Amino acid sequence: PKVMRRLVATGKPEDLKLCVEFVAKVKDVHTREKALDGLALALDKQTVTAPEAWAALRDEIAKGNNPKLVGLANRLAVSFRDPAALKRAVATAADTGLNPDARAEAVRQLGALRAPETVALLLNLARKDASDAVRAEAVRALAALDKPEIATGLLDGWNDLPRSLRPEVVNT
Numbered sequence: 001p002k003v004m005r006r007l008v009a010t011g012k013p014e015d016l017k018l019c020v021e022f023v024a025k026v027k028d029v030h031t032r033e034k035a036l037d038g039l040a041l042a043l044d045k046q047t048v049t050a051p052e053a054w055a056a057l058r059d060e061i062a063k064g065n066n067p068k069l070v071g072l073a074n075r076l077a078v079s080f081r082d083p084a085a086l087k088r089a090v091a092t093a094a095d096t097g098l099n100p101d102a103r104a105e106a107v108r109q110l111g112a113l114r115a116p117e118t119v120a121l122l123l124n125l126a127r128k129d130a131s132d133a134v135r136a137e138a139v140r141a142l143a144a145l146d147k148p149e150i151a152t153g154l155l156d157g158w159n160d161l162p163r164s165l166r167p168e169v170v171n172t
Contacts, residue, residue: 001038008042017051024057029066036072043079045112050080058082078109086113093134094121100131107134111141119145123153126169127160136168143172 007015023035054076061073077085092098092106107125110118118141125138142150154169161169 001034001041004035004038005042008039013049013051016048017053020051020053020057024053024060029069033066033068033072036069036076040072040075040079043076046079047081047112048079050082054080054082075109078112081113085109086115086118089113090118090121093125093138096130100133103131104133104137107137107141111137111144114144116145116147119147119150119153123150126154126165127157132162132164135162135165139165139168139172 004019007019019035019039023032023039026032026035058073058077061069064070074085074088078089089106089109093103093110095103107122110122122138122142122145126135126142129135129138139154142154150172154172158166158169
């Protein structure tokens with residue numbers, strides 16, 4: 001993980017390419033998980049152009065169906081601006097039948113993607129979701145977007161907001 005973080009920190013696309021190629025070559029699940037974790041940590045809250053080998057690696061991880069590796073690959077897909085990551089994050093965030101932690105992570109990913117088309121969904125989650133964790137992440141994700149309707153959308157429901165969420169709304 002440390003090597004992955006250091007290589008990504010150089011900011012050079014060729015170093016990022018080396019990281020992805022290494023993960024693709026290594027077949028030991030534990031080593032692959034550690035490498036992906038280091039890569040995901042290094043790219044957290046960043047978006048960069050995906051290296052060429054990313055698509056093949058993503059597909060290979062999806063076929064393997066290891067929950068830890070798939071989760072890490074999904075986080076990386078957000079950092080690599082993968083169009084499928086937006087669709088997956090929207091579907092997960094909107095699915096009230098899923099675990100609130102998984103939904104909150106999906107909302108966090110939407111915030112990282114800064115997709116303007118998600119404003120309506122995020123406002124709805126912030127105002128009405130049953131999970132306070134999802135609501136808080138939705139408010140934080142809205143802070144990353146620059147749309148005039150966000151402020152009025154959040155403040156219109158002020159009286160219905162839990163007291164614990166109000167500071168997040170003010171910050172946004």
